[in-house]
Amino acid sequence: MSELQDFDPAKAAPFMLQHGHSGWLGLRYRDHGTDWVELELPWREDLIGETDRMVLASGPIISLLDMASGLAIWTMVRKFVPIATLDLRVDYQRPARDHASVIGRVECYRNTRSAAFVRGIAHDGDPDNPVAHMAGCFMAINGEVRHVPG
């Protein structure tokens, strides 16, 4: 479908993020490049992970990075294709700061006919001091994730 060509995350993300789990989390588009996308998870009291600290739970950070991964893949291949997360690994370096929003930045560093590989970080203001690192692998659901000639 021609309208799905030239996937533009700046236009598509706000629409895609308003539904379901992403909408519930309040994920927001921030920025993108040719092979990366940056989203923001705003701090919210009902997303905290511990009873005694005002820190975002680790679960929503997985969701943030998963969603940024999908958008990074579509941005790199320049079209929307159905994909499924095969696996996702998150290493937590430290808790986010109290009342801090968390930013997830994910790049698609390799895309083959059947799989796309992503890596990224989550940070709370300083990308040089991440909250978490992430690595993941996605598969195309129907057909293949193809390179689109530039």
Place this chain on the structure above:
Amino acid sequence: MSPAEHHPLPAYARSLGIRYDREEDGIPVLAVDFGASVEGRPQHYHGGATSGLLENAGYAALRVTLEGIGREHQLKPINITVQFLSAGKSKPMYAKGRITKLGRRNANLVVEAWQDDRERPVATAVMNILMGAPAEK
């Protein structure tokens, strides 16, 4: 006392709709019903919501186990690796953790999430959790 009374789930888990479903061999089984808050592509679970259920089931298993042996710790995530095995459909999902190693400072767990058929998990996770000094009250 039931785990629900003794270990209230974190705000994030309750807000997402995660609940204690039952106990098996002293380990809690967590559940979540399908709804907008967990939906990814239409009529399917979002991978992040599935991960949230797995992670909470892991913490629940560890908290109950530590309590059973009289240990008190503040738990912190080290890492989690989630394997997505099949699409989560629009029905309830369950998850239960198993401790594979309980050390002095860290624990390693495997967690499985399933829907209709327990022999065909929707997703599994491996987690390492740091067990620090108890939080000051």
